Amino acid sequence: xxxxxxxxxxCHLKGSRQVVxxxxxxxxxxxxxxxxxLGGTFCMGDCVNGVNVTVDGEKHSVSPETVxxxxxxxxxxxxx
Amino acid sequence: xxxxxxxxxxxSLNKHGEQLCGDHVDIVPQGKNSTxxxxxxxxxxxxxxxxxxxxxxxxxxxMMAEGMHVEDCVETIAxxxxxxxxxxxxxxxxxxxxxxxxxxxxxxxxxxxxxxLLREGKNWEYPRESVEIGGKTIYKTRIPIQEDDxxxxxxxxxxxAGIGMSLNFGWEREDIIDYMEMMYDKSxxxxxxxxxxLDECNKLYGGSPGDDTTAVAIKVRERRQVNLMIGPPSDPVxxxxxxxxxxxxxxKRIVCGGTTSTLAAQRLGKPVIAQLDYLDAEIPPTAKIExxxxxxxxxxxxxxxVEYAKDYLEENQKYSQWGYKRDGASLISxxxxxxxTDINFFVGRAINPAHQNPNLPITFNIKMQLVESLCDCLxxxxxxVKVSYF
Numbered sequence: 404x405x406x407x408x409x410x411x412x413x414c415h416l417k418g419s420r421q422v423v424x425x426x427x428x429x430x431x432x433x434x435x436x437x438x439x440x441l442g443g444t445f446c447m448g449d450c451v452n453g454v455n456v457t458v459d460g461e462k463h464s465v466s467p468e469t470v471x472x473x474x475x476x477x478x479x480x481x482x483x
Numbered sequence: 484x485x486x487x488x489x490x491x492x493x494x495s496l497n498k499h500g501e502q503l504c505g506d507h508v509d510i511v512p513q514g515k516n517s518t519x520x521x522x523x524x525x526x527x528x529x530x531x532x533x534x535x536x537x538x539x540x541x542x543x544x545x546m547m548a549e550g551m552h553v554e555d556c557v558e559t560i561a562x563x564x565x566x567x568x569x570x571x572x573x574x575x576x577x578x579x580x581x582x583x584x585x586x587x588x589x590x591x592x593x594x595x596x597x598x599x600l601l602r603e604g605k606n607w608e609y610p611r612e613s614v615e616i617g618g619k620t621i622y623k624t625r626i627p628i629q630e631d632d633x634x635x636x637x638x639x640x641x642x643x644a645g646i647g648m649s650l651n652f653g654w655e656r657e658d659i660i661d662y663m664e665m666m667y668d669k670s671x672x673x674x675x676x677x678x679x680x681l682d683e684c685n686k687l688y689g690g691s692p693g694d695d696t697t698a699v700a701i702k703v704r705e706r707r708q709v710n711l712m713i714g715p716p717s718d719p720v721x722x723x724x725x726x727x728x729x730x731x732x733x734x735k736r737i738v739c740g741g742t743t744s745t746l747a748a749q750r751l752g753k754p755v756i757a758q759l760d761y762l763d764a765e766i767p768p769t770a771k772i773e774x775x776x777x778x779x780x781x782x783x784x785x786x787x788x789v790e791y792a793k794d795y796l797e798e799n800q801k802y803s804q805w806g807y808k809r810d811g812a813s814l815i816s817x818x819x820x821x822x823x824t825d826i827n828f829f830v831g832r833a834i835n836p837a838h839q840n841p842n843l844p845i846t847f848n849i850k851m852q853l854v855e856s857l858c859d860c861l862x863x864x865x866x867x868v869k870v871s872y873f
Contacts, residue, residue: 408759410757410759410767410768410780411741411767411780412740412741412767412780412781412782412783415767415780415783416783419767420761420764420767423759423761424761427759441759442757442759443757443758443759443768443770444755444757445740445741445742445744445745445755445757445770445780446741446742446745446835450835
């Protein structure tokens with residue numbers, strides 16, 4: 404599974420660093436380093452809904468507050 | 484004609500409690516490839532010394548830049564300077580370094596500590612011929628220069644640093660040579676070398692200098708061009724023309740901004756590989772595109788570069804951050820402030836539709852202002868800057 408986080412200007416200001424760090428920790432805690440590949444990308448052209456994160460190409464709107472919920476729903480459940 | 488140029492950095496520390504500095508530095512370019520640098524140290528301190536040194540350096544630099552002989556300059560100063568009521572003399576010491584066509588250096592010294600010349604990082608004692616002009620003993624030198632020659636001139640405040648405090652007899656010229664040989668690094672700019680010297684003087688003085696202390700560093704270096712592209716063109720039709728201009732220049736290439744780098748990658752037919760390492764919590768990570776030396780985010784990174792540039796021109800305290808860090812802003816700063824002598828900006832004026840929302844803190848105006856203030860700063864650093872808008 405490939406999870407790509409937007410690190411463009413706008414998403415950066417909306418907290419992509421916190422989202423990236425949180426996801427890195429969650430992936431490690433669940434021992435999913437082999438199954439989940441985290442990547443970055445520049446602007447996805449949807450700054451209003453940032454932080455933009457895609458899971459295998461499907462776009463989601465995530466914030467530092469909702470990242471746990473996002474991980475459970477979009478990553479954990481789909482990987483098992 | 485060669486491919487050399489001069490990089491000059493100078494700064495003064497005021498005597499403790501004085502608002503004006505009694506030392507004065509003037510830098511006057513003489514045509515495209517020659518420069519006259521004068522460091523004058525006026526007698527006493529405060530207002531009087533400031534007037535003496537300002538007059539001296541202004542008169543010398545202007546006359547020398549117009550091609551007058553040093554004899555004429557010294558005579559003019561002697562008959563112009565106001566005479567001190569306490570001491571009955573008009574007095575300001577001076578050092579003149581004239582770089583001629585970036586091929587030769589002429590050094591004329593009167594009563595300041597002798598200029599230090601570091602050649603390949605080591606002290607190089609140059610010949611000095613003494614001449615009497617108007618009862619004053621003046622030392623003249625004329626030598627060919629080579630790449631990486633670094634001339635360091637300083638007022639006597641530098642060699643007096645620490646007298647009676649941390650050192651018994653101050654810091655001799657030999658000690659300064661040893662120190663600068665030890666600290667020298669080929670990649671350092673004149674400004675950085677100069678800051679290193681003055682920081683040490685200030686430390687020896689315990690933070691309150693007993694005399695005005697000024698240093699000027701002149702580094703002979705090769706011209707080097709760097710190209711920076713930021714923003715897509717306002718009219719998409721112009722994209723090819725913008726890319727043609729950017730990719731046809733020689734020298735290193737920096738691309739700033741998400742959309743800008745995506746477009747550049749398309750042109751090169753290579754992918755953009757974004758990194759996820761936050762080397763500075765506030766600066767977005769950089770990316771890689773084969774064929775481009777540095778790819779960064781746009782506005783946030785650039786505003787940090789402008790912050791570093793402004794500081795570099797003033798206190799130069801943030802050098803300790805951008806001088807070694809590997810985040811986008813530090814990397815751009817090193818390439819522009821240290822490596823480059825000639826910088827070409829390729830600025831696209833497109834308005835990012837994704838940013839046109841009142842809830843987003845980024846506006847088009849901010850981007851244009853950042854580019855303008857960065858250009859101003861770079862020009863003040865002595866760089867040749869060319870900006871093309873698309």
